Every structure is written in C-alpha cells, then in structure tokens.
Amino acid sequence: MLGLNKKDTMFLLIVIALTMATPFLMQPFSEGSALAQFNGGYPDLMAKVAIFGIFAIGFNILFGLTGYLSFGHAAFLGVGSYSAVWMFKILSLNVFPAIILAVIMAGLFSLVIGYISLRRSGIYFSILTLAMAEMSFRLAYSVFTPLTNGETGLQVRPSDVQLLDGPNAPEYPNIFGLLISDSYKWEVAGHVFTFNVGFYFCAVIAIIAFYISLRIFRSPFGMMLRAVKSNQNRMSYTGLNPRPYTLAAFVISGMYAGLAGGLLAVMDPLAGAERMQWTASGEVVIMTILGGAGTLLGPVLGAGAIKYLENIFSKINETVLHDWFAFLPDSIEDVVVFILSRFTGHGWALTLGLMFMLVVTFLPGGLVEGGKRFFGMFKRKPKEPDDAEHHPETPPHVAE
Amino acid sequence: MDQIFLQVLNGLDKGSAYALIALGLTLIFGTLGVVNFAHGALFMIGAFCAVTLQKILTLSKITIDPTKTDFLGNPAKIKTPYVEGWFGPDMGAMIIDWSVPMAVLFSIPVMILVGFIMERGLIKHFYHRPHADQILVTFGLAIVLQEVVKQFYGANPIPTPAPAAFKGSFDFGVMLGIDANKVIYPYWRMVYFLFSAVVISAVFAFLRFTTFGMVVRAGMADRETVGLLGINIDKRFTIMFGIAAAVAGMAGVMYAPINSPNYHMGMDFLVLSFVVVVVGGMGSLPGAVLAGFLLGILESFSSMNEVKSLIPGIDQIIIYLVAIIILLARPRGLMGKRGVMED
Numbered sequence: 001m002l003g004l005n006k007k008d009t010m011f012l013l014i015v016i017a018l019t020m021a022t023p024f025l026m027q028p029f030s031e032g033s034a035l036a037q038f039n040g041g042y043p044d045l046m047a048k049v050a051i052f053g054i055f056a057i058g059f060n061i062l063f064g065l066t067g068y069l070s071f072g073h074a075a076f077l078g079v080g081s082y083s084a085v086w087m088f089k090i091l092s093l094n095v096f097p098a099i100i101l102a103v104i105m106a107g108l109f110s111l112v113i114g115y116i117s118l119r120r121s122g123i124y125f126s127i128l129t130l131a132m133a134e135m136s137f138r139l140a141y142s143v144f145t146p147l148t149n150g151e152t153g154l155q156v157r158p159s160d161v162q163l164l165d166g167p168n169a170p171e172y173p174n175i176f177g178l179l180i181s182d183s184y185k186w187e188v189a190g191h192v193f194t195f196n197v198g199f200y201f202c203a204v205i206a207i208i209a210f211y212i213s214l215r216i217f218r219s220p221f222g223m224m225l226r227a228v229k230s231n232q233n234r235m236s237y238t239g240l241n242p243r244p245y246t247l248a249a250f251v252i253s254g255m256y257a258g259l260a261g262g263l264l265a266v267m268d269p270l271a272g273a274e275r276m277q278w279t280a281s282g283e284v285v286i287m288t289i290l291g292g293a294g295t296l297l298g299p300v301l302g303a304g305a306i307k308y309l310e311n312i313f314s315k316i317n318e319t320v321l322h323d324w325f326a327f328l329p330d331s332i333e334d335v336v337v338f339i340l341s342r343f344t345g346h347g348w349a350l351t352l353g354l355m356f357m358l359v360v361t362f363l364p365g366g367l368v369e370g371g372k373r374f375f376g377m378f379k380r381k382p383k384e385p386d387d388a389e390h391h392p393e394t395p396p397h398v399a400e
Numbered sequence: 401m402d403q404i405f406l407q408v409l410n411g412l413d414k415g416s417a418y419a420l421i422a423l424g425l426t427l428i429f430g431t432l433g434v435v436n437f438a439h440g441a442l443f444m445i446g447a448f449c450a451v452t453l454q455k456i457l458t459l460s461k462i463t464i465d466p467t468k469t470d471f472l473g474n475p476a477k478i479k480t481p482y483v484e485g486w487f488g489p490d491m492g493a494m495i496i497d498w499s500v501p502m503a504v505l506f507s508i509p510v511m512i513l514v515g516f517i518m519e520r521g522l523i524k525h526f527y528h529r530p531h532a533d534q535i536l537v538t539f540g541l542a543i544v545l546q547e548v549v550k551q552f553y554g555a556n557p558i559p560t561p562a563p564a565a566f567k568g569s570f571d572f573g574v575m576l577g578i579d580a581n582k583v584i585y586p587y588w589r590m591v592y593f594l595f596s597a598v599v600i601s602a603v604f605a606f607l608r609f610t611t612f613g614m615v616v617r618a619g620m621a622d623r624e625t626v627g628l629l630g631i632n633i634d635k636r637f638t639i640m641f642g643i644a645a646a647v648a649g650m651a652g653v654m655y656a657p658i659n660s661p662n663y664h665m666g667m668d669f670l671v672l673s674f675v676v677v678v679v680g681g682m683g684s685l686p687g688a689v690l691a692g693f694l695l696g697i698l699e700s701f702s703s704m705n706e707v708k709s710l711i712p713g714i715d716q717i718i719i720y721l722v723a724i725i726i727l728l729a730r731p732r733g734l735m736g737k738r739g740v741m742e743d
Contacts, residue, residue: 069532116724120731123435123531127678128727131720134671138720143713278671282539289536342551350551353543360537361525 008214015210015297019203022046023193026308030190037315040308043183043196044267049304050202051263054209056287056299058256061213062249063285064294065225069126071281072113072133076106076254078140078276080261082147085154085271088173092164093156095173095180095201099262106258107251114250118243121232130278140273153272173266175201180266198267205263209256210300216252217296225249257284286356292366301367306352313351316344402582405572407700413589413658415696416596417443420651421673422680422688423600424644430620430683431637434523435531437538440670441545442645445514446652447661448549449507451558454499457483498563500657507649515645519638542666550663557660562588566657592654599650600689603643607685616640620683675723681736691734695719 004012018025027041040046059073080102087098117128140148148154162169173180175197183196216222224245227235232242265271274280283306291302321337321344328336343351363370421443428436460479468476484492495502522541526534570590572583607613619626619633626633652661659665676695680687701707703715714721726733 067532069535116728120727123535123682124678124727124731126532126535127674128724130671131675131723135717135720135724138716139713142716279667285536285539347547347551350544350547353540353547357522357537357540357544360533360540361522364533 002211003215004218008218011296012211012214015300016207019050019207022049022203023195023199027191027193031192032190037320038312040311041194043194043199045307045311046199047196047202047263047267049307050199050206051260051267052284052287052303052307053300054202054206054263055257055260055284056291056303057206057209057213058253058260059284060253060288060293060295060299061216061225061256062253063288064299065217065222065229066246066249067229068118068121068246068250069285070117070129070250070253071126071278071285072117072129072131073253073257073284074278074280075113075133075136075276076110076257077261077264077280078136078271078273079109080106080258081265081271081275082140082154082261083258084262084265085156085269086147088156088162088265088269089154089160090163092162093169093171093173094164095175095266097164098173098266099205099259102258102262102265103255104258106261107255110251110254110257111247114247114254118246118250130281133276133281134278137273137276137278140276148271148273151273153270155271156269173269202263202267205259206300209259210296214296221245221248286352290356290359290366292368295366295368298366298368305367310348310352313344313348314346317341318345403704403706406583406585407704408697409572409583409585409589411697411700412593412693413696414699415693416593417651417655417669417692418673418676418696419689419692420596420599421648421669422676422692423603423685424648424651425673425677426680426683426685426688427603427640427644427647429677430685431616431640432519432523432527434526435534435538436523437535437670437674438518438542438545439538439644439648440666440668440673441542442511442514442648442666443652443655443669444549444661444663444666445545446507446511446649447560447656447665448553448652449510449649450500450503450560450653450656451553451661453503453506454496454560457481457496457499461485500560500562500653503653503656504650507653508646511646511649512642514649515642516638518645519641523641542670546663546666553663555663557662559660560656562591562657566591588657592658595654596651599647603647604685606643612636612639672719675719679723679726679733681733683737684733684735687733687735694734695722698722 002009002012023041023046025041026046027039029035029039055073055077059070063069083105084098084102087101091097113129113132117125117132120128141150158171170177170179178197180198180201181196183194186193186195216225224235224240224242227240228242228246235242261271261275264275287302287306288299289302290305291300292298318337318341321340322333325333325336341347343354359366365372421439424442425436425439428434428439458481460481462477462479464475465478466475470476481492481496483495486492487495518541522537523534526537566587569584569586572585607617615626615631615633616636619631619636623633655661672695673692676691677688679695680689680691698718699715702718708715
C-alpha cells in the first residue's frame with residue numbers, strides 16, 4: 001500500500017493508530033485520582049509533541065542518515081513561524097496559506113545556508129550552521145525589527161487586514177472556518193478526554209511527515225544518504241557527487257523545521273526570535289539523539305518523551321514531593337525531598353542534561369536501541385553458525 | 401584617531417577573555433583530541449569561584465545593638481564579617497575588598513580538581529568515539545554544570561566588585577595630550593588585559609621551556625611514538641586538561657567584576673570561543689590567542705556609530721561573519737596546521 005511493503009505498511013498503520021489515540025494514551029488516569037498530575041492529555045502539550053516530532057523527524061533525515069550534525073536548525077523553525085504569522089496578518093487566518101509559505105520560506109532559507117555550510121564537513125559544518133543560525137537570531141533582534149517586531153515578537157492584531165478573509169471570518173487561526181482552538185471534551189467514567197482540532201491537524205500533518213520520511217528511508221535516495229555517512233570518499237570514487245544529495249537532505253530537513261515552525265504559529269499565533277537561538281537547535285539535537293538517531297521512530301519518541309517529561313517534571317514542586325514522601329519519618333523526608341526537588345520543578349533542565357549524558361554515554365542508539373536490548377533479553381538467540389567465515393553477519397536492517 | 405585608539409582598548413579586554421578560553425579549548429583539542437563543549441561552563445565555574453570566595457569572606461556574625469532600632473522598631477542587627485573580627489576592622493575590610501584577586505589563587509586548585517574529575521570521569525571514555533559524540537556529551541555536561549550552579553546561586557547575576565583601588569579609570573586623552581575625557585578606560589579592564597597576557601605567556605613558557613611541556617608537545621605531534629618511548633602520556637594529558645580548566649577558570653574569576661556572573665555566561669562565551677578557535681585554526685595555540693584578540697578588537701570596532709550607520713546590525717554579527725568567511729576561504733584558519741581536522 002502507498003508504495004510500501006507489507007511490514008512497513010503495518011508499521012505505518014500502527015503509528016497512525018497510536019497518533020490518533022494520543023488523547024487516550026496520554027490521559028491514562030482518571031480525574032481527581034492521585035496520579036492525575038501525570039496526565040498529559042491536554043491539547044497544547046499533545047500538539048507540541050506532534051510539532052516537535054515533525055521537527056525531529058526532519059532533523060533526523062539530515063543527521064541520522066548523512067551524519068552531518070547541524071547546530072542551527074532552530075533558524076528554520078523561526079523562519080517558518082515568522083512567515084506563518086505574516087500570512088495570518090496580511091492574507092488570511094486560514095492555516096493553509098500560512099503553512100505553505102512557512103515551508104517554502106524555510107526551504108529557500110535552508111537552501112542558501114545549506115549551500116554555504118555543506119562546503120565543509122565534520123565539526124566545521126556544525127560551527128558554520130551554528131554561526132549562521134546565531135547570525136539570523138541576532139539580526140532578527142536588531143536589524144530586521146520591522147519584519148520580526150524585535151523583542152516583543154510578531155503577533156496578529158485586530159487592526160491587521162486579512163485580504164482574503166471576508167467580514168465574518170473568524171478572528172483566530174482556522175481550517176476553513178473550523179477554529180484551531182475548538183475542542184470536544186468527552187467525560188467517561190471519571191476520565192476526561194480532550195479532542196482538539198489543532199492537535200488533530202498537527203497529528204495528521206505529522207503522519208504525512210512521518211510517511212514521507214519512511215519513503216525517504218526506504219528509497220534509493222535514502223541509500224545514497226547513508227552512503228554519505230558511512231564513507232564519503234568511497235562514494236566519490238565510484239563517481240557519485242555527494243554534495244547534491246546532502247544538500248537535498250539539508251533542504252528537506254529545513255522544510256520540515258519550517259513546517260514545525262508554521263504549526264507552532266498555528267497553535268499560538270505568535271513568533272519570537274528566541275525560537276531561533278542556538279539552545280533551541282540544541283533541543284532538537286537532544287530529542288533526536290535521545291530517541292535514537294537514524295531510526296524512523298526514534299525522533300518522535302524522543303520529542304514525545306522530552307516534551308511530556310518537561311511538562312510533568314516542571315509541575316512537581318516541593319509541596320507535591322512532601323505529599324508523596326509523607327510516609328517517611330520527618331527528618332528523612334526532608335532530606336529526600338531536598339534532594340529530589342533539585343531535579344524537579346525548576347531543576348528539570350538538570351535532569352534533562354543528566355539523562356542526555358547517560359544516553360550518549362551508554363546507549364548511543366537512544367530509546368529505540370534501549371527498547372531493542374530490553375526485548376532482546378527475552379528472545380531466544382538463534383544458534384550461531386559453526387563457521388563464521390562462510391556465514392557473514394547480515395547487516396542490521398537500518399531504521400526500525 | 402582617539403576613536404580608533406579607544407576601540408582598540410575596548411577590544412582588548414573582551415579579546416583577552418576570548419583568547420584565554422580559546423587557548424584552553426585548543427590545549428584540550430590539541431592534546432586529547434576532544435572537542436569540549438563544556439569549556440564555557442568551566443569559565444562560568446571560575447567566575448562563580450570569585451562569587452563563592454566573596455560569600456565566604458563576608459560570612460557575618462550578627463549582633464544586636466539595643467540602642468538603635470531599624471525602621472520597624474526592632475533592635476537593629478549589626479553584621480560583622482568574621483574576618484573583620486579576626487584581623488581587625490581595617491585589615492578585614494581590605495581582605496573582603498580584595499576577594500576577586502584572591503579568588504584567582506583559590507580557583508586554581510578548584511579548577512584543576514574539576515578538570516581532573518571531568519577528564520577521568522567522563523571524557524576519558526570518549527577518546528575513541530566520533531567527534532559528534534564528544535560534542536554531544538560535553539554539551540550535556542555543560543547543561544548539567546550550568547543547572548547545578550543555577551540551583552546553588554539562583555538565576556540572577558551576582559555583582560562581584562573589583563577592589564576599590566581599581567575603581568577609577570585611565571584618561572588616556574590627558575596622558576597622550578589629546579582632549580580629556582575622550583579616551584576613558586577603567587583600570588580593571590587594563591588589569592584584565594595584563595593578567596591575561598601574563599597567563600598566556602606563562603602557558604607558552606611552560607610548554608616551551610620545561611621538560612614536561614616538551615613531552616606534551618611531543619605527544620601532541622605524535623602520541624603513539626611518545627607512548628612507545630615509555631612515557632605515560634595519558635597522565636600528562638590529564639594534567640594538561642587540568643591546566644586548561646584552570647586557565648578558563650582564572651579567565652572567569654577576573655571577568656567577574658567586568659560582567660556580574662550569571663549561570664548562562666558560559667554558554668554565551670562558548671559559541672564565541674569556538675568561533676575563535678576555528679578562526680585561529682584548530683590545534684594552533686598562537687592562532688587561538690591571535691584570533692581571540694583580533695575578533696575582540698573587530699567586535700568593538702564594529703560597534704562604532706560610524707560603522708553601524710554604514711552597515712546596520714554589523715556589530716551583532718561581525719564575529720560570525722568573519723568565522724564564516726574564514727571557514728569557507730581558508731578552513732584551517734589563520735595559523736592552523738595542514739591536515740588537522742581537514743578532509
């Protein structure tokens with residue numbers, strides 16, 4: 001189906017099912033129960049997971065396949081956001097023109113940056129992208145203030161004239177009249193599930209993005225990108241020029257980032273320059289690595305895990321911790337709470353940094369490899385053939 | 401003329417900071433072959449050494465003076481720092497006043513220890529991993545260090561003044577017979593520049609004129625052969641890591657009076673110092689120093705109003721622009737050796 005073999009079709013169907021069921025999956029605990037604070041099923045968070053999933057999928061097409069570590073992808077996210085908000089301001093509050101322009105602008109921008117940066121590889125490439133992104137960030141703050149509205153950030157105002165919108169058009173981003181912020185709450189047996197238009201819009205786009213990345217991974221083009229990663233010299237000796245392939249991968253991942261930026265603007269029609277700062281680029285690197293670079297599902301898992309944990313950890317403050325450990329004697333309770341509160345609440349970034357270090361050190365394949373190792377423990381190993389020489393190890397099927 | 405002179409002076413202190421950080425980065429890269437994204441964090445820890453020493457010295461005994469009342473009508477509390485109690489008020493006040501210069505001495509053992517722990521505990525395991533992995537794990541470490549400092553000292557900048565003796569400024573205009581009040585340069589910035597010059601020369605002299613330095617240089621050139629000669633080169637490289645950490649730390653301590661330390665100052669300097677290293681040439685120590693001062697001075701020139709009106713926004717991006725041009729035109733940097741990190 002859709003140009004995929006049976007296994008991949010199943011894989012895609014599972015991903016679609018999981019994505020569509022996110023409002024249930026992220027809301028496993030009933031309201032009012034002690035565990036309700038672990039619920040993540042509110043629209044804003046779910047949409048963020050989908051959006052950053054798209055961002056990470058795109059980043060993975062560059063980093064996971066070609067091995068080029070870009071530290072400047074946030075610039076494309078920012079460009080996407082700004083173009084989307086400009087579309088909202090001058091053309092229409094319908095989301096489609098905004099997203100299309102966001103993707104196109106980010107694509108053009110990444111074409112320019114990629115063309116320049118890809119002249120170098122390795123750490124020089126990382127620093128070139130970093131320098132480019134930092135330049136765009138600073139310019140967005142200073143010289144381009146008429147375009148970006150500087151520190152205040154660009155936003156839609158009631159005085160803006162949307163050229164295509166009629167007099168009765170809604171005043172908020174919408175899909176042909178259906179407001180992004182609309183949601184339907186379903187209460188059943190103490191559970192509250194929220195189905196939000198914005199989230200489902202992002203989810204559908206995320207599935208399309210995932211499908212495209214699946215096709216790229218399985219295509220000859222994807223094979224070329226892997227060749228760039230494994231041995232660029234050998235690739236050029238065979239008479240292939242790696243540059244067009246890497247540039248194409250760079251532009252595709254830039255367009256993904258622009259799409260994610262446009263969707264961020266759709267969910268909340270506001271764009272600020274801090275989205276372009278290099279720490280934001282670092283975030284998507286962390287997501288991709290944490291989930292598993294070079295795998296299909298890894299980046300989505302990483303984005304989901306980080307956004308979910310960020311939300312939950314930030315909510316756990318000292319009062320909550322005192323509640324949890326109330327069963328301990330007071331003196332021990334205070335010590336435990338003191339230590340744990342360093343890692344929760346405002347200390348979330350500390351946990352993230354530690355988690356990231358541990359993953360890079362011990363689990364270079366990220367969550368996906370962790371899962372594989374975990375399930376591998378329960379599987380019986382196939383018997384090793386006697387003479388290894390005549391049974392060369394089959395290379396592992398990349399990206400699953 | 402006086403404008404140009406002023407901008408060169410202004411560039412010197414920032415350039416000194418860049419040069420010191422880039423020097424440490426290059427030392428680590430040249431010896432251990434590790435791209436250390438946590439080097440900015442070491443600079444930040446150095447600055448917080450100054451904050452810590454200042455806090456320790458100003459620890460106070462609180463006595464209640466019943467004869468006076470504060471604005472709420474309670475008896476006034478009088479804080480007397482312990483050092484003033486021990487050494488007498490004048491001597492004690494002077495010790496507190498000089499806390500930043502003293503923090504330099506305090507920071508050296510601390511930073512060497514931090515460097516050892518970092519190298520032995522973490523970076524050792526990454527010698528044979530790709531550069532991307534090294535960047536990632538040290539980036540994670542930088543986040544962790546920065547967050548730990550934030551937990552202890554809060555998110556706000558902490559003012560750490562220089563000794564009162566350095567409060568004033570030079571008026572070069574008067575000295576050189578140009579107009580007065582045109583070329584004003586604070587004493588402390590001059591101190592910073594001189595200090596960094598001393599540290600940089602000390603590092604170079606150490607590498608040049610001691611046996612230890614000779615072995616390290618030999619190891620930088622050909623690690624395997626030095627190992628084959630029966631020299632434990634790993635141990636020496638670890639010590640060099642400690643020294644690089646100490647250089648970054650001292651740069652941080654002395655920078656504290658110029659910019660009040662806050663927890664993300666390391667990240668702010670990190671990107672710039674990487675750019676400096678690349679401009680100077682990966683693995684080239686003189687290149688790092690030269691590029692540091694060069695970029696510092698370029699940055700202050702581009703913030704002149706005349707230049708800004710010519711090319712708007714140039715002061716924000718000049719360093720990155722230079723880095724991009726250098727990387728594209730001459731990827732091994734100003735003084736880089738052929739073949740280092742080239743492909």
